Amino acid sequence: MKLCKFYNNRKSRRQKTLEKCRKMREAKEQKRLAHSASAVFAEIGRVVFSGPAFGNHTVRIVSRTDAPFACEIEVDGKTTCVKTQRGAKALLMRRIAKEL
Numbered sequence: 001m002k003l004c005k006f007y008n009n010r011k012s013r014r015q016k017t018l019e020k021c022r023k024m025r026e027a028k029e030q031k032r033l034a035h036s037a038s039a040v041f042a043e044i045g046r047v048v049f050s051g052p053a054f055g056n057h058t059v060r061i062v063s064r065t066d067a068p069f070a071c072e073i074e075v076d077g078k079t080t081c082v083k084t085q086r087g088a089k090a091l092l093m094r095r096i097a098k099e100l
Contacts (some may be wrong), residue, residue, distance in 0.1 A: 040065040
């Protein structure tokens with residue numbers, strides 16, 4: 001009898017945890033949407049690669065007014081937010097190498 005009760009309590013704890021996680025994900029999504037709606041984007045720089053080694057690629061670096069240290073890198077229309085210079089370099093190399 002105790003064993004059955006243990007599994008029922010465990011299931012109920014798991015459901016509570018999943019419900020809590022779902023609410024947190026929804027709250028984060030709402031916060032992210034509100035945050036991106038209020039931001040103003042400005043292009044910092046643009047680089048165009050063309051040639052037989054890499055092919056043709058356009059890289060744009062975009063800054064946000066609400067996050068001064070974060071920038072977004074757009075490679076061939078795909079935007080990704082990077083936080084460090086090392087991450088930006090790795091992202092560029094992955095995206096350009098993927099197209100080869």
